[in-house]
Amino acid sequence: MTLSALDSRVRVLAAPGDRHDEILTPAALDFVGRLAAAFAERRRELLKERRRQAIRLAAGSPLDFPLATRAVRADASWRVAPPAPGLVDRRVEITGPPTPGTAERAAASGADVWMADFEDATAPTWENIVAGQLCLRDVTGRAAAPGGRPTLMVRPRGWHLDEEHLEFDGRPVPAALADFGLYFFHCARRQIGAGQGPYFYLPKLENRYEARLWNDVFLLAQRLLDIPRGTVRATVLIETVTAAFEMEEILYELREHAAGLNAGRWDYLFSLIKTFGHRTDFLLPDRDRVTMTAPFMRAYTELLVRTCHRRGAHAIGAMSAEVPGSDPAAREAASAAVRRDKEREAEDGFDGSWVASPELVPVCREAFGTVLGGDPHQLGRTREDVEVSARDLLSVRRISGRPTPEGVRSDIAVALRYYAAWIGGRGAVVLDGLMEDAATAEIARTQVWQWLRHRVVERAEVVRLLDAEAAALLAEDPSAPVAEARQLFARTALAQELPLFFTPGAYREHLVLHPDVD
Numbered sequence: 001m002t003l004s005a006l007d008s009r010v011r012v013l014a015a016p017g018d019r020h021d022e023i024l025t026p027a028a029l030d031f032v033g034r035l036a037a038a039f040a041e042r043r044r045e046l047l048k049e050r051r052r053q054a055i056r057l058a059a060g061s062p063l064d065f066p067l068a069t070r071a072v073r074a075d076a077s078w079r080v081a082p083p084a085p086g087l088v089d090r091r092v093e094i095t096g097p098p099t100p101g102t103a104e105r106a107a108a109s110g111a112d113v114w115m116a117d118f119e120d121a122t123a124p125t126w127e128n129i130v131a132g133q134l135c136l137r138d139v140t141g142r143a144a145a146p147g148g149r150p151t152l153m154v155r156p157r158g159w160h161l162d163e164e165h166l167e168f169d170g171r172p173v174p175a176a177l178a179d180f181g182l183y184f185f186h187c188a189r190r191q192i193g194a195g196q197g198p199y200f201y202l203p204k205l206e207n208r209y210e211a212r213l214w215n216d217v218f219l220l221a222q223r224l225l226d227i228p229r230g231t232v233r234a235t236v237l238i239e240t241v242t243a244a245f246e247m248e249e250i251l252y253e254l255r256e257h258a259a260g261l262n263a264g265r266w267d268y269l270f271s272l273i274k275t276f277g278h279r280t281d282f283l284l285p286d287r288d289r290v291t292m293t294a295p296f297m298r299a300y301t302e303l304l305v306r307t308c309h310r311r312g313a314h315a316i317g318a319m320s321a322e323v324p325g326s327d328p329a330a331r332e333a334a335s336a337a338v339r340r341d342k343e344r345e346a347e348d349g350f351d352g353s354w355v356a357s358p359e360l361v362p363v364c365r366e367a368f369g370t371v372l373g374g375d376p377h378q379l380g381r382t383r384e385d386v387e388v389s390a391r392d393l394l395s396v397r398r399i400s401g402r403p404t405p406e407g408v409r410s411d412i413a414v415a416l417r418y419y420a421a422w423i424g425g426r427g428a429v430v431l432d433g434l435m436e437d438a439a440t441a442e443i444a445r446t447q448v449w450q451w452l453r454h455r456v457v458e459r460a461e462v463v464r465l466l467d468a469e470a471a472a473l474l475a476e477d478p479s480a481p482v483a484e485a486r487q488l489f490a491r492t493a494l495a496q497e498l499p500l501f502f503t504p505g506a507y508r509e510h511l512v513l514h515p516d517v518d
């Protein structure tokens with residue numbers, strides 16, 4: 001099928017920016033249009049199902065491993081596709097927004113993988129999205145420096161987001177299809193030519209049907225561009241509590257394209273609070289008390305490693321939030337914290353992990369090197385010893401501690417400051433020595449909502465703290481959009497009903513630009 005024969009039914013609802021024409025070509029837009037035509041309706045249905053499931057769980061319906069897919073879990077014979085070129089040894093993966101600066105630093109960092117992120121680390125202004133695609137096109141169009149460069153994996157935005165600057169059949173294009181489609185169209189063949197392939201990270205899936213949707217997207221995309229079936233590889237973030245109950249099924253749905261699972265800890269915590277925040281047995285203490293050694297977090301990562309290795313898939317650890325700053329003592333403390341985290345992951349059987357900054361690449365490499373030795377991964381460690389029940393995953397109150405006044409203040413400060421940065425177009429920032437992005441901000445605002453709901457803190461006190469933090473931020477940075485961030489906090493943390501994500505509403509209100517277009 002020739003793409004040029006198709007009328008482009010995707011309209012660009014934005015003024016042309018610098019070099020945008022290199023990305024938003026008629027053929028690329030036709031390609032995205034075909035994906036939208038095939039899958040937008042199914043994605044809408046799946047989002048409705050998310051809401052129905054949320055209502056069922058809020059009404060007390062138990063969450064458990066699905067009965068309907070017992071046979072998939074019991075069948076020991078199936079495996080995912082073998083690791084593709086460039087994805088065999090993934091012990092160190094550096095993540096970050098796709099900008100020329102981070103691309104260059106990531107390339108020189110010595111990491112095995114660069115995860116270019118349109119999700120948690122990117123505020124999806126139209127300019128960030130198109131410039132991000134340009135950056136990937138430029139990177140994949142250049143020859144690698146001697147010594148090679150990290151394997152590129154791209155994380156499109158999740159199913160919950162729209163791309164309002166692209167319209168198909170009178171509706172916004174699902175952001176996931178826009179990000180995936182534009183990258184795939186421009187770069188898939190280049191990546192194959194370079195001996196690798198189009199590789200992805202898939203965020204915020206909630207169940208196996210969403211994995212099946214992605215698999216069908218891959219099948220169609222490969223067919224449209226005459227790329228052999230099974231060339232795509234995708235690692236799925238297990239970062240929602242419902243997905244933790246369907247790890248096997250998610251791998252099964254994607255098995256001809258699956259390249260592993262990743263324990264996206266921050267969104268996972270957010271998902272737990274969002275899903276069960278109304279229940280007193282899910283009342284969490286301060287954010288810094290909820291560590292990866294908490295029994296319910298450990299149950300989740302142990303199950304992830306076991307599931308992956310049983311199916312021949314890589315298990316990838318995720319982000320420690322500590323980033324080295326400029327103060328020598330703080331730098332040492334941050335590196336030590338990351339080292340401990342990566343050592344634990346390696347010992348538990350993970351095959352690699354994420355780092356937030358080039359400086360942490362050697363720390364992660366050393367931690368994994370000690371365990372992996374000369375091997376590229378530890379897929380052979382099947383962790384038969386691990387048995388995890390629904391109760392293990394959901395016994396949140398087994399960590400001690402109550403929310404403290406400082407915990408409340410700190411969450412308010414993080415959410416407010418992050419919102420201000422995000423509205424200003426930055427999706428990842430350092431606050432108090434920690435990397436904060438969309439996932440950690442979601443934790444901050446939902447914790448405040450949860451504590452208000454359970455009367456751990458009174459509304460008047462939260463408003464007082466919010467005012468104080470807003471005044472402090474304004475004093476530090478008079479140009480920061482503090483009033484907007486404050487309002488966003490009020491809408492997303494102080495409302496009776498908890499908004500499912502802060503991003504869709506904030507995006508429409510602050511990031512969407514619709515200048516007159518014909």
Ligand SMILES: CC(=O)SCCNC(=O)CCNC(=O)[C@H](O)C(C)(C)COP(=O)(O)OP(=O)(O)OC[C@H]1O[C@@H](n2cnc3c(N)ncnc32)[C@H](O)[C@@H]1OP(=O)(O)O
Pocket residue numbers: 094095096097101102103105106117120121266267319323324355356357358428429430435436437439440
């Ligand atoms: C929950 C999750 O989803 S985790 C995954 C999503 N989050 C992320 O990917 C965050 C990744 N990290 C980052 O974006 C950045 O490290 C930040 C924003 C946290 C901090 O950035 P900075 O304040 O610039 O850090 P710092 O000053 O230490 O950076 C030093 C240099 O390293 C570069 N650098 C920092 N982090 C990265 C990175 N992840 N990838 C590539 N280069 C990086 C900076 O650009 C800077 O380069 P320059 O000197 O040429 O300007």
Ligand SMILES: O=CC(=O)O
Pocket residue numbers: 120237239263264265266267268318319439
């Ligand atoms: O995407 C990663 C996470 O921790 O969230």
Ligand SMILES: [Mg+2]
Pocket residue numbers: 120203204237239264266267439
């Ligand atoms: Mg995440």
